[in-house]
Structures are given as C-alpha cells and as structure tokens.
Amino acid sequence: MVIGAGLAGTEAAWQIASSGVPVTLIEMRPIKRSPAHHSAEFAELVCSNSFGALSSDRAAGLLQEELRRLGSLVISTADQHSVPAGGALAVDRGRYSAALTDVLEHHPLVTIERREQMHLPAADKITVLATGPLTSDSLASDLRDFTGRDDCHFFDAASPIVDGETIDMEMAFRASRYDKGDADYINCPMDQHQYHAFRTALLSAEQAQLKDFEKDSATFFEGCLPIEELARRGDDTMRYGPLKPIGLWDPRWGDVNDRDVRRARRAYAVVQLRQEDRDGRLWNLVGFQTNLKWGEQKRVLRMIPGLEQAEFVRFGVMHRNTFLEAPELLKPTLQFRQRERLLAAGQITGTEGYAAAVAGGWLAGTNAARLALGQPTIELPSTCMIGALTHFISEAPSGKFQPMPPNFGLLPALAEKIRDKRRRYGAYRDRALADLLLATEKQESVDVACPA
Structure with missing residues (x-):
C-alpha cells in the first residue's frame, strides 16, 4: 500500500x-x-x-x-x-x-x-x-x-501566478540571469524609489490570520520564506534574495560591454517571473511566497513595474507542514x-x-x-x-x-x-x-x- x-x-x-x-x-x-x-x-x-x-x-x-x-x-x-x-x-x-x-x-x-x-x-x-x-x-x-x-512542523508558502497577457512588456523585459540559455524569464525592473515604496507596502500589508493553535509555533522554513518576512529582515534582504538585479540586463538600456558602466546602469532590484505552462500564458512570481490576504496581494504586487494591470490566476497561500x-x-x-x-x-x-x-x-x-x-x-x-x-x-x-x-x-x-x-x-x-x-x-x- x-x-x-x-x-x-x-x-x-x-x-x-x-x-x-x-x-x-x-x-x-x-x-x-x-x-x-x-x-x-x-x-x-x-x-x-x-x-x-x-x-x-x-x-x-x-x-x-x-x-x-x-x-x-x-x-x-x-x-x-x-x-x-x-x-x-x-x-x-x-x-x-x-x-x-x-x-x-x-x-x-x-x-x-x-x-x-x-x-x-x-x-x-x-x-x-x-x-x-x-x-x-x-x-x-x-x-x-x-x-x-x-x-x-514548519510553515511553507506558495507564490502567486499571473496571466501573461496582462504583463506590460513595454516595462518588463525577457532575459535569463547572466544570459544563460534563452531569454526564458520575464523581468520587472525597479529603481530605488520604487523598491523602497514596495517594501514599505509589504511591511504594512495585512496578513491572513493563523489558527489559534498555530500562532505560538509559527516557524518558517528558511528555504521558502514569505516575501513579507524577507522584507522584515532588512532594507536590502530582498535585493540579495529573489529581487537581486545582478546578471540581468535589458538590451533597451544600451549595448554596453564595460562592466562598471553596466553595474551603474542596471536596475536597483528586479522581480522575475517564470513560465508555468507550455504555451506561456501563465507566469509565477519567483520567490514571492506569501501569506498576505488576497486583496492585499493584488494591491501590493500591482506596485511592481509591469504588473500594474496584472490579472491573478492564483494567489499565494501559506500552510502548516508536518x-x-x-x-x-x-x-x-x-x-x-x-x-x-x-x-x-x-x-x-x-x-x-x-x-x-x-x-x-x-x-x-x-x-x-x-x-x-x-x-x-x-x-x-x-x-x-x-x-x-x-x-x-x-x-x-x-x-x-x-x-x-x-x-x-x-x-x-x-x-x-x-x-x-x-x-x-x-x-x-x-x-x-x-x-x-x-x-x-x-x-x-x-x-x-x-x-x-
């Protein structure tokens, strides 16, 4: 059996x-x-x-x-x-x-x-x-x-998924980190002001409530932390995690070979989306596990450049793992x-x-x-x-x-x-x-x- x-x-x-x-x-x-x-x-x-x-x-x-x-x-x-x-x-x-x-x-x-x-x-x-x-x-x-x-036990979470047709590709761009393989990811770049506004919104957003018996033992798995938990751990924690901009370059920023110039011009932070289905209609937000209420997810995640009109096929959820x-x-x-x-x-x-x-x-x-x-x-x-x-x-x-x-x-x-x-x-x-x-x-x- x-x-x-x-x-x-x-x-x-x-x-x-x-x-x-x-x-x-x-x-x-x-x-x-x-x-x-x-x-x-x-x-x-x-x-x-x-x-x-x-x-x-x-x-x-x-x-x-x-x-x-x-x-x-x-x-x-x-x-x-x-x-x-x-x-x-x-x-x-x-x-x-x-x-x-x-x-x-x-x-x-x-x-x-x-x-x-x-x-x-x-x-x-x-x-x-x-x-x-x-x-x-x-x-x-x-x-x-x-x-x-x-x-x-510990608490685990899943990332939201959006309809690819609702991503603004005039703002986002296709690329893989360090140009490895084809340009398989959709990347949403943030400048410094956008990043800090986004982090502030994450910190103040309302979370889904845990059951009473879970509140005193809410231990997260470190390999799959909710994005709002990463935000709480410091100003730049997300930028050294799922939002790191290193190795991502939009050709529209110019064809520059000088490493120092590229470093100076690259985005302050980048949100990546990975293809969910063979036809490329569904995309999940990489590293965006979350326990925010669904209405808050829509409000906060639409602050990401390129996702202002995004339609969510599935919202993120958190659950207790034994x-x-x-x-x-x-x-x-x-x-x-x-x-x-x-x-x-x-x-x-x-x-x-x-x-x-x-x-x-x-x-x-x-x-x-x-x-x-x-x-x-x-x-x-x-x-x-x-x-x-x-x-x-x-x-x-x-x-x-x-x-x-x-x-x-x-x-x-x-x-x-x-x-x-x-x-x-x-x-x-x-x-x-x-x-x-x-x-x-x-x-x-x-x-x-x-x-x-």
Missing part, C-alpha cells in the same frame, strides 16, 4: 508496480482537499513549477540525473513536459500531473482508491507513507501516537526502526524540494517491493546525493532536526582538495554517478545470484 499520490507516492507506486508487485495507491483528493492543492491529479506541484537547476554540477541537477539513471518515472515525465526556464527544470504543471495520473491509472498492477486513510495500516502490511507535509489530521494524530512525537523526527525514527532505507514493513517517503521525512521527494519515493518504493519479494532492502552510498540525503535524515543529531534540501555539503569530502568551486562540484558529480553505477551493478548481481 502507498498512502498519498504526491511526487513521492507516485514514484513509489510506480517502482513497486514495475517490480511486478501489485500495489494499492490511496489518495484522498478530491474526496477531501488539502489547504494547498487545487486539483485531484497525482504529483500536483503546489508551490513552484521548478525542480531546480538542471545542470548536474549543481546539487538539484545531480539529484535529477541520479534519478534519471535509476529509471524514475516522475523525473522522466518532467523532462517530457518541461517548459523554458533558463538553467532550471520547470514543467507545465497541468500537463505534467495529468500525464502521471494517466500512467498510474492504466497500470495493470496499480489499484487506485480515492479515499482518506484515517489510520496507519496493520503492522504486517507493507506500507509506504507518502502523505507529505499536509498529512490529514486523523492520520497525523495516529502517526503522533505511533511515534510519540508532536513537535515537528515532518518526522527522522533521526530517531527512520533507517537509511527509509524503513521505520520500530516497524520495518512501514516506510516513509517525501517531504514528511524531512527532505526538502521536489527532486528530494521523488528520490525518497524511489527508494521507499524500491525497498517496499524488495520486502514483498523477500529480498534484502538497499541503501545507496552517501557519496550519491540520494544516499547523502537519506543518511543525513536518519543520522542527523536528534532534537534540532530541520528539513534539508539537496546540497553538496552533505557529501563526504573529496580525496583531493579542489579550490575552484565549479571543478569541485564537477568532481562531486563524477564520483556520485560512478558510485551509483557501481552500487546498482553490485545489487543487480546479488539479485541474480540470490533470486527471491
């Missing part, structure tokens, strides 16, 4: 069925909605439509490449439904989720049940828990009773220490990011299938990004555990110290992919020698 058809659950169900093992996939939508989802499709992307950097010498890109080599359905489908996003892997949300839903609905070994799973299944049932950070109240309560933990105290509870195989036939995958394990959720789904699904087939479970080497993430969440110091995105700091040090960052990351990548190949070849030889 796989509970939850998000990114992790979709991947887990596919890996189980691909191993020849029948699987029941349980998804509560549309019978019961979550605070962040908008559809009943599998693997719906509720925040950004981007899986992060595509290049394999970046942490997110390396994780994607490892998953490609491991036969991930979710990543291969993302490749098929990608949209222009500079150096990132971004997808057409609707087509992407619909394609994954269709594949699983038509797989002969996958049975789909649209209902809420209220409790953990019996201990003898091989189960992948992939309910994500928005686990329903009843199941979350049962999980708290099972684990004895009730203190792991995660496990993984170092106490999980093995590197993603099995629960106290119940080995129960596995966890995705953001509920304390990994952060879409590709990391898919990685957890791959490993949990693979190991669930191996349990069903009477084979030993596997863990991947910590020199790979997938292995580094799963070893981190299972071995991190307990008590101060917080969600972790993929990053090269998780990997063991290289045998040779390399000062140049690009070469160092390339060396991490080469070692990771070589060790992943060795690990999979070794496992295949063991499986052939000792069939179930």
Whole structure:
C-alpha cells in the first residue's frame, strides 16, 4: 500500500508496480482537499513549477540525473513536459500531473482508491507513507501516537501566478540571469524609489490570520520564506534574495560591454517571473511566497513595474507542514526502526524540494517491493546525493532536526582538495554517478545470484 499520490507516492507506486508487485495507491483528493492543492491529479506541484537547476554540477541537477539513471518515472515525465526556464527544470504543471495520473491509472498492477486513510495500516502490511507535509489530521494524530512525537512542523508558502497577457512588456523585459540559455524569464525592473515604496507596502500589508493553535509555533522554513518576512529582515534582504538585479540586463538600456558602466546602469532590484505552462500564458512570481490576504496581494504586487494591470490566476497561500523526527525514527532505507514493513517517503521525512521527494519515493518504493519479494532492502552510498540525503535524515543529531534540501555539503569530502568551486562540484558529480553505477551493478548481481 502507498498512502498519498504526491511526487513521492507516485514514484513509489510506480517502482513497486514495475517490480511486478501489485500495489494499492490511496489518495484522498478530491474526496477531501488539502489547504494547498487545487486539483485531484497525482504529483500536483503546489508551490513552484521548478525542480531546480538542471545542470548536474549543481546539487538539484545531480539529484535529477541520479534519478534519471535509476529509471524514475516522475523525473522522466518532467523532462517530457518541461517548459523554458533558463538553467532550471520547470514543467507545465497541468500537463505534467495529468500525464502521471494517466500512467498510474492504466497500470495493470496499480489499484487506485480515492479515499482518506484515517489510520496507519496493520503492522504486517507493507506500507509506504507518502502523505507529505499536509498529512490529514486523523492520520497525523495516529502517526503522533505511533511515534510519540508532536513537535515537528514548519510553515511553507506558495507564490502567486499571473496571466501573461496582462504583463506590460513595454516595462518588463525577457532575459535569463547572466544570459544563460534563452531569454526564458520575464523581468520587472525597479529603481530605488520604487523598491523602497514596495517594501514599505509589504511591511504594512495585512496578513491572513493563523489558527489559534498555530500562532505560538509559527516557524518558517528558511528555504521558502514569505516575501513579507524577507522584507522584515532588512532594507536590502530582498535585493540579495529573489529581487537581486545582478546578471540581468535589458538590451533597451544600451549595448554596453564595460562592466562598471553596466553595474551603474542596471536596475536597483528586479522581480522575475517564470513560465508555468507550455504555451506561456501563465507566469509565477519567483520567490514571492506569501501569506498576505488576497486583496492585499493584488494591491501590493500591482506596485511592481509591469504588473500594474496584472490579472491573478492564483494567489499565494501559506500552510502548516508536518515532518518526522527522522533521526530517531527512520533507517537509511527509509524503513521505520520500530516497524520495518512501514516506510516513509517525501517531504514528511524531512527532505526538502521536489527532486528530494521523488528520490525518497524511489527508494521507499524500491525497498517496499524488495520486502514483498523477500529480498534484502538497499541503501545507496552517501557519496550519491540520494544516499547523502537519506543518511543525513536518519543520522542527523536528534532534537534540532530541520528539513534539508539537496546540497553538496552533505557529501563526504573529496580525496583531493579542489579550490575552484565549479571543478569541485564537477568532481562531486563524477564520483556520485560512478558510485551509483557501481552500487546498482553490485545489487543487480546479488539479485541474480540470490533470486527471491
């Protein structure tokens, strides 16, 4: 059984069925909605439509490449439904989720049940828990009773999306940062006065109210802070974050090669929008997660040059995310220490990011299938990004555990110290992919020698 058809659950169900093992996939939508989802499709992307950097010498890109080599359905489908996003892997949300839903609905070994799973299944049932950070109240309560933990959560937020036809392209311009790839982003430049007026409006705008039980524990995930929280942290915090102008140049400002002149002429701050769909009709505001009331979002965000008449297809939302105290509870195989036939995958394990959720789904699904087939479970080497993430969440110091995105700091040090960052990351990548190949070849030889 796989509970939850998000990114992790979709991947887990596919890996189980691909191993020849029948699987029941349980998804509560549309019978019961979550605070962040908008559809009943599998693997719906509720925040950004981007899986992060595509290049394999970046942490997110390396994780994607490892998953490609491991036969991930979710990543291969993302490749098929990608949209222009500079150096990132971004997808057409609707087509992407619909394609994954269709594949699983038509797989002969996958049975789909649209209902809420209220409790953990019996201990003898091989189960992948992939309910994500928005686990329903009843199941979350049962999980708290099972684990004895009730203190792991943070608040996450999603960015607004606007109708591309309502963006004023006489004010905005197309470009990618440092001209990497094609001009895939729409950029809205601000001068100093516009930036400070915008920040002032953000600081005074009215926020949506948290529920009473949430107010005393409103901890944000640092990797996905609401834009108004960034504004509160200092005059220039946004300019060193999602509004940084570095590397963005509008050709209408003049064809200048002198670096000092370009620095003097560039915008004071730039708001970027990334394409949401294949046809380029929908655009999301990069880094603009927010908890402002919807009316306030419309008022304040229309202060951005080029968005004065923007029509909002979706407003930003904030929601409470639950995660496990993984170092106490999980093995590197993603099995629960106290119940080995129960596995966890995705953001509920304390990994952060879409590709990391898919990685957890791959490993949990693979190991669930191996349990069903009477084979030993596997863990991947910590020199790979997938292995580094799963070893981190299972071995991190307990008590101060917080969600972790993929990053090269998780990997063991290289045998040779390399000062140049690009070469160092390339060396991490080469070692990771070589060790992943060795690990999979070794496992295949063991499986052939000792069939179930």
